Amino acid sequence: MKDKTRKILILVFILILVGMAAEIAVYMTYHLMGHVRDSETSIGTSQVYTEKEIRDAAEDVEDYFKKNFAGCKLRYLSYDEDRTWDEQLRWAEKYGEEQAIILYSEYVPYYVQRLGSAEPMTDFRWILTRSGGKWTLRVCGYEQIDS
Numbered sequence: 001m002k003d004k005t006r007k008i009l010i011l012v013f014i015l016i017l018v019g020m021a022a023e024i025a026v027y028m029t030y031h032l033m034g035h036v037r038d039s040e041t042s043i044g045t046s047q048v049y050t051e052k053e054i055r056d057a058a059e060d061v062e063d064y065f066k067k068n069f070a071g072c073k074l075r076y077l078s079y080d081e082d083r084t085w086d087e088q089l090r091w092a093e094k095y096g097e098e099q100a101i102i103l104y105s106e107y108v109p110y111y112v113q114r115l116g117s118a119e120p121m122t123d124f125r126w127i128l129t130r131s132g133g134k135w136t137l138r139v140c141g142y143e144q145i146d147s
Contacts, residue, residue, distance in 0.1 A: 034069035034107075036062040042078040049101065054079050057101050057135045061126045064137055065107070075106040075120060090145045095138055097129035 041058045043051055058077045065074050084102040091100035103126040125142060128135040 034065040034067070034071070035073045036065055039074040040076040042076060044078070044080045044082070046079070046081045048081065048099070049079075054101065057126075057128050058103060060128060060135050060137055061103055061105070061140075064126075064140070069107065071109075073108045075108065077103050077105045077126070079103050087145060091127050091138070092129055094145060095129045097136075098131040100127060100129045100138075101135070102127050 039062070041055065043054050046054065058079075061077060062074065065072070079101065088100040088102055091102070092098060105124045105126060106120045106122045107124060108120045123142075125140065126137065127139040127143075128137050130136060
């Protein structure tokens with residue numbers, strides 16, 4: 001009887017350890033990285049960039065978001081050339097690059113999710129530049145460039 005009780009206790013202990021490991025894995029996955037899985041990307045018409053070029057910039061933003069916005073959820077990214085063209089030119093000039101692109105996003109910060117509020121961060125900007133090659137993220141947030 002003692003041997004059977006001991007085996008049951010060991011099994012229960014192992015199950016508890018497996019459960020704790022699963023909880024830690026879920027915590028680490030959710031709280032230590034930003035979430036972009038269900039986000040949408042809206043691309044308006046562009047006279048300058050191809051859809052692939054805009055999507056490449058969006059992917060760079062998503063990669064940055066995953067690494068630097070722990071526990072936050074990205075809802076969408078959008079590009080609207082009519083809204084941002086003049087400013088894009090000024091950002092490119094500021095960084096000595098040929099081109100700049102501005103993407104807008106909406107995301108839900110971790111603390112807002114925890115409080116159950118539905119107030120996301122809207123019109124959060126992502127400014128990327130390049131000179132012929134890969135996009136480089138320069139600014140994220142609400143920073144404006146002088147006219």
